[in-house]
Amino acid sequence: MSSVLLVPTGTANLASVGAAFARQGVDVALSLEPDAVESAPAVVLPGVGHFAAAMRTLTETGLDAALRSRVAAGRPTLAICLGFQLLCATSEEAQGVPGLGLIPCGVERFPKGVRTPHLGWTKVVADDGCRLLSSGWASFAHSYRLTTVPPGWRAARATHGAPFVAALERGPVLACQLHPELSGAWGAGLLSRWLASAGLRRAEVA
């Protein structure tokens, strides 16, 4: 069985992510080893929790450099929710704590007057030319979001109060504010295409 490497940053819903890959016929292995994370064929950076705590785990383990290196090299990487935010430069959740900076933008809290956290299923619209992302309904659970699409990435966008970035793709690097593991058949399709982009699975006919 092929396998993906899951980075346990602390408190993510790892079992949900693991179960979603198991349904794809793919095993999940956990690792905090920088060398393994840098070179594995496919790495998942999940995330439920606090930006500062997760960044501290990444810096203390040396995973920050490993992740920067693999994303810069365009190796298949899937970041989910807080994992997506960790790729960014900064977050309003943790003033003064730098993120990985792979996405040169800052994450901000939803403004007052917008129902927060944003919980539930919201329609996403994929940009033309997306290879992994498609339009559909996705499941979200977050209080902070990115509003600008960085150069070099293609996006799926959603609206909660105002438009925000639901997910970004650049080759086999897929960064999702949404939760593919909790997005039903649509999410399963996205995971399947990402696995195919990593050479772990044949692409399914959409």
Add this chain to the structure above:
Amino acid sequence: MPALRIIPCLDIRDGRVVKGVRFQGLRDAGDPVERAAAYVEQGADELVLLDVSATPEGRGHGIATVRAVRRVLSIPLTVGGGVRSVADAGRLLEAGADKVAVNTAAVARPALLAELAERFGTQCVVLACDARRTAESWEVVVRSGTTSAGKDVLAWLAEAEARGAGEVLLTSWDRDGTRAGYDLELLVAARAATSLPLVASGGASHAEHLAGAVASGADAVLAASIFHDGDSTVGSVKRALLDQGVEVRP
């Protein structure tokens, strides 16, 4: 904006789905994994699993049930019942929950909400609150509705939000299992008391009740009896809601 979420609720006792009226007279309603898979197939947006035996009998949660349900579940899962500590919540998340609901333990020790939010994030922390009507307002009841907590529901919701809850699952004890419709006055009052996502629970029997809950400020509607007994499917309820102009996920 998110679509209205339809959330089937599985009350679990000894590894089986059960359902009662006003939390009493529990009868068998099937196997949790079969139910969960069927509800995903019908278009459920989320699932709630409550261990109804956990608090009154002082037992821990059926972790095995959570694991088994997670294997078939590709939508969010909230688990509650008997969660007293960060460690309890951690075990449920590790077994496959995405969110953890706390009720009695948070009433007894409100600081638990902040502890959970700091560890897991507010989006992971659901305050489950059982509300019973009084002459002028609603009081919080705990231990499966057997005991008044001596707290006003609306004040408690505001306090819970300030302490770190990320969602409110509000059950009308008066309506639970009765199919008399949600307590809409309770929802309107709760909507004014908190800005958190609000899940209406207790009393649903048809789509008009669900539409009423939305109009009263609910972001999601939870139901058990109507789905377990096969009177409605999630799909049939969604079609009826669409006809009434309520946005649901197709």
